Amino acid sequence: MEKTQEEIIGEILTALDRPVVLIGMMGAGKTRIGQMLARRLGTDFYDIDDEIVKAADCTIPEIFERFGEAYFRDGEHRVMARVIDEALEKKTPSVISTGGGAVMTPATASLVWEKTLSIWVRADMATTLERVTRNIEKRPMLAQGKPEEILERLMKERYPVYEKADIVIESGDRPEGGILSHTLATLHEYLTG
Numbered sequence: 001m002e003k004t005q006e007e008i009i010g011e012i013l014t015a016l017d018r019p020v021v022l023i024g025m026m027g028a029g030k031t032r033i034g035q036m037l038a039r040r041l042g043t044d045f046y047d048i049d050d051e052i053v054k055a056a057d058c059t060i061p062e063i064f065e066r067f068g069e070a071y072f073r074d075g076e077h078r079v080m081a082r083v084i085d086e087a088l089e090k091k092t093p094s095v096i097s098t099g100g101g102a103v104m105t106p107a108t109a110s111l112v113w114e115k116t117l118s119i120w121v122r123a124d125m126a127t128t129l130e131r132v133t134r135n136i137e138k139r140p141m142l143a144q145g146k147p148e149e150i151l152e153r154l155m156k157e158r159y160p161v162y163e164k165a166d167i168v169i170e171s172g173d174r175p176e177g178g179i180l181s182h183t184l185a186t187l188h189e190y191l192t193g
C-alpha cells in the first residue's frame with residue numbers, strides 16, 4: 001500500500017540527522033521550496049541571503065557595490081558556518097536556502113558537503129530567466145551585461161559543482177503542491193531507499 005504523506009514525513013524526520021541545504025542558480029526556486037519544505041517538516045528555515053542582510057545591515061546590491069564580490073563571499077562563508085553550526089545543535093534538522101554562488105567558494109562548499117544533506121534545485125534556462133528578470137535590480141551578478149549570457153556562463157561554471165549535491169530536484173514550472181510532494185518523495189527515497 002502506498003505511504004501517506006504523514007508517514008513519509010515521519011520517516012524523513014527519523015532518518016534525517018543533518019540540516020538540509022538547498023543550492024542552485026538564482027531563480028531556481030530554492031527559497032520557495034525551502035520554506036514549503038520546512039513548514040511541512042515542522043522545522044526551522046534559514047535563508048542565507050536574509051541572514052547576510054541582517055548581519056551587514058545593508059542590502060545585497062549595496063554590499064556588492066560598496067565592497068565588491070570577494071567581500072560578499074567572505075561574509076557569506078561566515079554566515080553559512082554560523083547557521084550550519086546553529087542548525088546542527090538543534091534537535092530537529094533545519095532547512096537552509098543558500099545564494100546561488102555560495103558553493104563556488106571552496107571553504108563554503110566543504111561545509112555543505114561535509115555537514116549537511118544537499119539538494120540541488122535545478123530549473124531550465126527559460127524558467128530561470130523569467131524568474132530572475134522579475135526583480136533583476138536585486139541581482140548584482142546580472143548587472144554587468146546581458147542577463148541571459150551571464151546566466152549561461154554561470155551555469156557552465158557552476159553546474160559541475162552543483163552536481164556534487166546528494167539530491168537533485170527539477171523545479172521547472174510545477175504547481176507549489178507538486179514541487180513539495182516531489183521534494184518529499186525524493187528526500188524519502190534518498191534517506192530510506
Ligand code: S3P
Pocket residue numbers: 024025026027049060098099100101102138139140141
Ligand atoms: C548570487 C545569488 C543571490 C545572492 C547574490 C549572489 C549568485 O542569491 O546571494 O546576489 O552569485 O548567484 P539567490 O540565488 O537566492 O538569488
